[in-house]
Amino acid sequence: MSAPLLLTDWHSIPDAARGGTVALGNFDGVHLGHLAVLRAAHAARPELTPAVLTFEPHPREHFRPDDPPFRLTLLGEKCAALAAAGVRVVHALPFDTGLAAMTAEEFVEQVLHRALGAGHLACGHDFAFGHRKGGDAGFLAREAEKRGIGLTIVPALSDAEGPISATRIRRLLQDGYPERAATLLGRPWAIQGEVVHGDKLGRVLGWPTANMWIGRHLEPARGVYAVRARLADGRLVPGVANIGRRPTLGGDPQTRLETHLFDFDEDLYGQEIAVELLHFQRPDLKFDGLEALTAAIAADAAEARRLLGLA
Structure with missing residues (x-):
């Protein structure tokens, strides 16, 4: 194509x-x-x-x-x-x-x-x-x-629910129903953007992430998603992502998308990728410290693998 x-x-x-x-x-x-x-x-x-x-x-x-x-x-x-x-x-x-x-x-x-x-x-x-x-x-x-x-x-x-419209799809995404939005789109909804440098905390915790700003995209329901990333070279890589403002770490002024790609260790900085939201897992939460956050990420990753048929 x-x-x-x-x-x-x-x-x-x-x-x-x-x-x-x-x-x-x-x-x-x-x-x-x-x-x-x-x-x-x-x-x-x-x-x-x-x-x-x-x-x-x-x-x-x-x-x-x-x-x-x-x-x-x-x-x-x-x-x-x-x-x-x-x-x-x-x-x-x-x-x-x-x-x-x-x-x-x-x-x-x-x-x-x-x-x-x-x-x-x-x-x-x-x-x-x-x-x-x-x-x-x-x-x-x-x-x-x-x-x-x-x-x-x-x-x-x-x-059966009425006319298919962008307004209706936006509402589904904001309410945390990416699968239903995908049915109306004919494909998964994706956020496309450049991978930017973060504070590298994910790597320190053992869960490195590709970071992107939501920017001019609609902000969907904040929380954890099972995802698939489309890389610049066309490869599709499954993973788990969080959309939010990092309340455990004091909060951010802008919403970011942080994606951990499974079994992947390549440099994506500066590249344009698209992250497809496939399944909503849970809302964005504030945890009591980094140890609790790390445990939650591990549980989220395991659940994303199960939802994506990788477990």
Whole structure:
């Protein structure tokens, strides 16, 4: 699976990247509902290059910068998930004050028609765009038809619990249900980031960890998880991880992800890895000293091995 062509400037799109089927949306999480939109776009014009138009940062990050982080997928992970779904071109439009001020009609004419030369469009039934969300799916249908562009409006994909949405997946992760979130995503949810230096305490205690900051990702339920890490070279390594602020050690101002990889002793500092949360084991706890903490980590690791079928 090769990475899609990533374009971030709609003013200068190469000819080879124009004229495709373009699925529209934020695609945060690239969940099963999003995959339905991608399939609809491709089915309408299978001879055209499958493309996605999304926004970076997420418009909510632009308009409400003080909100807590909420992203399910940052751009790199989003592109990887889109590539796995067959997308060849990703237009990640920089969402700034200029784009936010563009009217819905200007967006259709200047971006979708002139810049992208879209051959066919697809979006969810609730897609809204343009200044103050002045355009909806109905408006898009009328404007696309004027320009000879086809449009497929895809209804929400639902299961027994209701429509599949990024909001619902976020809630499941915050409540400690990564398995249920994975069912709606079609894959395990992962936190991707650079392995950074910590205080090396884990190594002193006999449980070395790869440390990452949560950053702009949604903060899931704090606690211990059975995990699988995707390394930069593609290897998958099982392990146990803690998401929290280390209350036993006095507390941290930021939430971190500390992952102990089983039977692994390589230097990962500075590398980008993705840690998939597979099973939630217990909430983050404050222990009475390092001896109790070390015993808890050993028990957590044994339980993670059992959950992952390694025991």
